[in-house]
Amino acid sequence: MTEKNILGRINSIKDQLPRAEKKIAEFILDKPEEIVNMTASKLGTASESSAATVIRLCKRVDISSFTQLKVLISREVTHTNPVGYSDITPDEPLEDIMDKLLGNAFQTMQDTVSVIQEQPLLEAVEAMKASSIIYLFGIGASSLVAENIAHKWSRIGKTCISFKDPHALLAAMSSTKKGQVFIGVSNSGETKEIIKIMELAKENGSQTIALTQFGKNSLTKKADISLQHVRAQEGAVRSAATSSLHAQFILVDILFYAYASKNYDKIIDQIRYSREQIEKYSS
Amino acid sequence: MTEKNILGRINSIKDQLPRAEKKIAEFILDKPEEIVNMTASKLGTASESSAATVIRLCKRVDISSFTQLKVLISREVTHTNPVGYSDITPDEPLEDIMDKLLGNAFQTMQDTVSVIQEQPLLEAVEAMKASSIIYLFGIGASSLVAENIAHKWSRIGKTCISFKDPHALLAAMSSTKKGQVFIGVSNSGETKEIIKIMELAKENGSQTIALTQFGKNSLTKKADISLQHVRAQEGAVRSAATSSLHAQFILVDILFYAYASKNYDKIIDQIRYSREQIEKYSS
DNA sequence: TAAAAATTGAAATATTATTTCATTTCATAC
DNA sequence: GTATGAAATGAAATAATATTTCAATTTTTA
Numbered sequence: 093m094t095e096k097n098i099l100g101r102i103n104s105i106k107d108q109l110p111r112a113e114k115k116i117a118e119f120i121l122d123k124p125e126e127i128v129n130m131t132a133s134k135l136g137t138a139s140e141s142s143a144a145t146v147i148r149l150c151k152r153v154d155i156s157s158f159t160q161l162k163v164l165i166s167r168e169v170t171h172t173n174p175v176g177y178s179d180i181t182p183d184e185p186l187e188d189i190m191d192k193l194l195g196n197a198f199q200t201m202q203d204t205v206s207v208i209q210e211q212p213l214l215e216a217v218e219a220m221k222a223s224s225i226i227y228l229f230g231i232g233a234s235s236l237v238a239e240n241i242a243h244k245w246s247r248i249g250k251t252c253i254s255f256k257d258p259h260a261l262l263a264a265m266s267s268t269k270k271g272q273v274f275i276g277v278s279n280s281g282e283t284k285e286i287i288k289i290m291e292l293a294k295e296n297g298s299q300t301i302a303l304t305q306f307g308k309n310s311l312t313k314k315a316d317i318s319l320q321h322v323r324a325q326e327g328a329v330r331s332a333a334t335s336s337l338h339a340q341f342i343l344v345d346i347l348f349y350a351y352a353s354k355n356y357d358k359i360i361d362q363i364r365y366s367r368e369q370i371e372k373y374s375s
Numbered sequence: 376m377t378e379k380n381i382l383g384r385i386n387s388i389k390d391q392l393p394r395a396e397k398k399i400a401e402f403i404l405d406k407p408e409e410i411v412n413m414t415a416s417k418l419g420t421a422s423e424s425s426a427a428t429v430i431r432l433c434k435r436v437d438i439s440s441f442t443q444l445k446v447l448i449s450r451e452v453t454h455t456n457p458v459g460y461s462d463i464t465p466d467e468p469l470e471d472i473m474d475k476l477l478g479n480a481f482q483t484m485q486d487t488v489s490v491i492q493e494q495p496l497l498e499a500v501e502a503m504k505a506s507s508i509i510y511l512f513g514i515g516a517s518s519l520v521a522e523n524i525a526h527k528w529s530r531i532g533k534t535c536i537s538f539k540d541p542h543a544l545l546a547a548m549s550s551t552k553k554g555q556v557f558i559g560v561s562n563s564g565e566t567k568e569i570i571k572i573m574e575l576a577k578e579n580g581s582q583t584i585a586l587t588q589f590g591k592n593s594l595t596k597k598a599d600i601s602l603q604h605v606r607a608q609e610g611a612v613r614s615a616a617t618s619s620l621h622a623q624f625i626l627v628d629i630l631f632y633a634y635a636s637k638n639y640d641k642i643i644d645q646i647r648y649s650r651e652q653i654e655k656y657s658s
Numbered sequence: 659t660a661a662a663a664a665t666t667g668a669a670a671t672a673t674t675a676t677t678t679c680a681t682t683t684c685a686t687a688c
Numbered sequence: 689g690t691a692t693g694a695a696a697t698g699a700a701a702t703a704a705t706a707t708t709t710c711a712a713t714t715t716t717t718a
Contacts (some may be wrong), residue, residue: 110696111683128446131674142698147676158675159442159705163411163449182639186496186629189636190488193628201480205473213469233526236519240620243516334628337523341624345476345617346469353472356465393665393715415706425667430707441706442674 098164099124101153112141113149120165128166132158193334200335201342203322207306208346212317217351219299219317220250223273227265227298228254230277231285237277237303237340244348249362258289270297278302279336281309290314303340319343381447382407383489383605384436387589395424396432403448411449415441476617483618484625486605490589491629495600500634502582502600503533506556510548510581511537513560514568520560520586520623527631532645541572553580561585562619564592573597586623602626 099121106117119139120127127135133143147158155161220226226245230238235256242252255261265274274293278286281304291314294300302315305323312318321339352359382404389400402422403410410418416426430441438444503509509528513521518539525535538544548557557576561569564587574597577583585598588606595601604622635642 112697129443132676133674136698143675144677144698145696148696159445160412162442162446166446166449167452169450182636184632184636186493186633189632190491190629193625193632194484194488197484197625197628198481201477205477208473210469233523236523236526239519239522240516243519334631337624338621341620342476342480345480346473348617349472349476350469353465353467395666414704419667426706427667427708428665431665 097168098153098155098161099168105153109149109152112145113152115139115141116146116149124165124169128162128169196335197338200322200338204339204342205346207320207322208343209320212319213347213350215317216301216319216347217354219273219301220245220351221355223271223299225251225253225268225272227261227268227272227274227293228252228277229258229261229274229286229289230254231256231283233337234277234279234283234286234340236337237344238275240341240344241275241277241347244344245351247363247366248352248359249366258285262289262292265293265296265298272298273301274298275301275303276311276315277340278304278311279340281305281311283311287311287314303343305336305339319347380451380485380489381436381438381444382451383486386486387490388436392432392435395428396435398422398424399429399432407448407452411445411452479618480621483605483621487622487625488629490603490605491626492603495602496630496633498600499584499602499630500637502556502584503528503634504638506554506582508534508536508551508555510544510551510555510557510576511535511560512541512544512557512569512572513537514539514566516620517560517562517566517569517623519620520627521558523624523627524558524560524630527627528634530646530649531635531642532649541568545572545575548576548579548581555581556584557581558584558586559594559598560623561587561594562623564588564594566594570594570597586626588619588622602630 102117103121106114106121109117116135116139119135130138131143132146136143136146150156150158150161153161155164226241228238228242230236235254238254242254245252253261253264255264265272274290276286276290276293281302287310290300290302290311294314294316300315300317302311302318304311304318304320306320307323312320321336321343385400386404389397389404392400399418399422402418413421414426415429419426419429422429433439433441433444438447509524511521511525513519518537521537525537528535536544536547538547548555557573559569559573559576564585570593573583573585573594577597577599582600583598584600584602585594586602586604587594589603595603604619604626
């Protein structure tokens with residue numbers, strides 16, 4: 093209890109505090125990020141009070157020392173970690189590029205997670221579990237996502253078929269029994285090829301899952317189940333499928349682990365087995 | 376950058392540190408949660424060294440004071456503790472799965488960024504710029520990374536050849552002129568196929584780039600340039616190439632934008648052009 | 659193998675946190 | 689109102705901690 097939510101605790105007793113301590117408390121709540129680089133006496137001065145009172149406030153909220161207060165506040169402040177989206181400019185220092193890309197990736201993934209709906213995800217898990225073969229299709233960068241899915245589920249003993257050639261995939265699907273799962277991946281949800289193939293898959297009696305961006309689009313309209321990630325913001329350079337891939341990949345991760353968590357024991361064994369096989373082959 | 380990922384930074388320079396500083400670094404990495412309640416001299420004693428050396432280590436990783444170190448580590452510890460690297464358990468609530476996966480992905484990417492060395496990255500950019508064709512090979516999950524590279528550079532007008540069949544790739548390479556770039560992708564850096572093909576590429580006069588995990592391995596020993604990401608921690612379920620893919624993808628992003636930033640105008644035009652072409656085709 | 663550079667911890671110093679204490683403010687009882 | 693004790697306050701004293709200095713030692717370089 094002494095460990096968590098210092099800012100909340102300060103806030104809740106703020107109004108019961110004596111004048112000088114209250115001023116300090118308000119300063120802390122107002123600019124918590126600054127506290128961590130201040131000394132007790134600086135904070136005392138800045139909040140029109142004194143170092144001694146700063147220490148008293150620490151004791152009042154049951155924190156052993158001012159340094160401890162800084163440490164604990166530091167934790168809470170970082171949790172609110174707004175990064176935001178930004179694009180790359182000419183001749184930018186590598187440091188900046190890395191920071192921006194990290195920021196973009198974080199933001200994209202975080203936004204994607206916040207947009208994920210539990211219901212369709214669980215439906216997708218059930219459908220995939222019930223299907224003996226999973227058919228996959230994606231074009232361009234989305235083909236990487238389709239292959240990622242194929243790799244992951246193959247490892248846990250599910251047969252996956254992912255062709256880059258839509259004709260070949262259709263041929264394979266048409267010869268299979270009804271009710272198998274088809275997953276179509278498209279960032280925009282408007283790619284001609286994939287809409288077409290999803291239509292045909294449905295005619296053929298397959299259960300269709302769309303993996304695409306958030307919102308309504310031609311693909312989600314056709315799909316039985318829609319798994320959606322955040323609409324990746326695209327800048328001038330960024331159009332090379334950077335953010336969208338991160339969004340799609342984290343969505344696949346979540347789908348996979350949701351699937352794995354439901355059949356834990358079986359899957360652990362299968363992963364172990366497939367790893368052994370690969371090691372045996374590679375050595 | 377001075378603000379982020381202190382633990383990663385400490386870890387990455389750990390092996391270059393003098394004896395006493397290294398002992399302190401190891402203590403910090405081993406028990407980061409404890410540091411925040413220790414004084415400089417306590418840490419000095421606990422790690423069989425001295426307070427003075429603790430201060431020196433702070434300066435070495437470019438942190439202004441020991442208190443600042445505590446504050447920054449405190450952030451990371453909480454960031455790391457509930458999320459950090461963790462595995463999935465049976466029948467876990469979706470919320471928890473998402474939190475863990477987000478945490479894993481963040482941590483992996485952040486660690487990767489902190490481990491990236493500017494020199495080889497810039498060398499790789501130059502080599503790729505100079506090469507008229509880029510040859511790529513990766514097997515298993517790493518094939519996704521190879522294809523990701525192929526997609527991205529194709530978009531900016533660079534010819535990329537990525538076969539999944541090593542024989543086909545060798546055949547293609549052997550008929551090309553000397554000095555072309557070959558990029559081999561392998562998470563472990565020990566995959567038989569890729570080591571072999573890199574050897575042959577080198578014999579054939581190609582410039583070789585390895586994209587693999589941090590540290591020495593068979594692949595880095597053979598490559599002219601090594602681009603390294605963090606060694607992804609693998610749990611029971613996590614072995615399905617989840618963290619490693621995030622690490623590899625952010626590394627490719629950084630390579631790409633470093634490349635793009637160096638030829639900004641030209642590349643902007645090409646991206647615009649290739650996007651127009653795709654749109655024209657798709658509609 | 660000698661000279662130079664880097665590393666080290668003990669001790670000296672500087673900074674910062676905390677306590678003490680005299681003074682002031684505030685609430686309560688008359 | 690005002691006397692009284694309790695609480696609150698900040699300046700100054702003190703204690704704790706961080707940082708620098710320096711002489712000794714190790715490591716690297718030529």
